[in-house]
Amino acid sequence: MNRAAIIANPVAGNKDLLHRLESIQQALSKQINEVILYKTSSKGNGAQIVQSIAHQVDMIVSVGGDGTVHELINALCPLEHRPILAILPGGTCNDFSRTLCISQDPDEAIEQLLARNTTHIDVGKHNGNYFLNFWGIGLITQVSERIDPDIKRDWGRLAYYISAFQTFAEPPSFFLEVESESNYFRGNATMMIVGNGSYVGGMETYFPRTSVQDGYLDVLIIRKASLEAIHAIISSHLLDQRPYGEDLLYFQAKSLRITTSPSLKIDCDGEKNTFTPTQLTVLPRHLQVVMGNDFIHRSSCLSFKDLSV
């Protein structure tokens, strides 16, 4: 490997890594001929940096949270030559890094980066945007919109639980029509989540078969956000069974066409700047990433689980 670029977001939630950027650069320089360090100057600057350097580097290291990774992968995924992506968790929730089993401890995460074990992962695509973890509409958007930034900073993922409890009192429903290569749904719903990875808002989502390497998106439609439905999702994960009641619909898909009435704001990996209707597809093993030590073990556990459901 000849060249790498570190792209760091100086305003991301967890500042632990910021004062160590030079030492990370030095450690990487022992293995890689040239390591360039960039600090983003504003939202959108990370994407500009990727566009200008991607053809010259073999690896891009994202230092920041999910907003930073989301911005960088949206600039990386349309390219023909896509450098390896490494993530050092420097945000509040850091869902992507958790999906890849990257340690949340800065020292361990740096060690994993230096080990440079890589794998290829699926990427979700909707209307020209790319995502690694999830696409969602309905309750999920309302929950994340209500999170108080101060609470998020102090409480991290707990803020999502608090907001969820505040939001659950009266979740509004919407009309939803979903068509995949093998499933069709038409009716009222309160939430739809399409998952690629396994973490949403710092919480493990409870898809029983999720894997970022299976070439499928996991689709969960919650018709009524009843306590029973929530319990079914949680227990399906814990018990590795699928006790879905009529409030829930779960299936896997390679492509989806989604329309809603009214048009809804989409929460895509935590970014909320697109609206339904949408076409979703999965790009199998589109991105090469540095993974954490347990990633292979966890993937094989998931495929083992696949056989038993």
Ligand SMILES: Nc1ncnc2c1ncn2[C@@H]1O[C@H](COP(=O)(O)OP(=O)(O)OP(=O)(O)O)[C@@H](O)[C@H]1O
């Ligand atoms: N220099 C900058 N000034 C202001 N905003 C920036 C800058 N660089 C990047 N950003 C934006 O900051 C936002 C927040 O960053 P990010 O999501 O990485 O951190 P976080 O919200 O603390 O972590 P997480 O999303 O994992 O909880 C992103 O949308 C990113 O585009």
Ligand SMILES: [Mg+2]
């Ligand atoms: Mg963020």
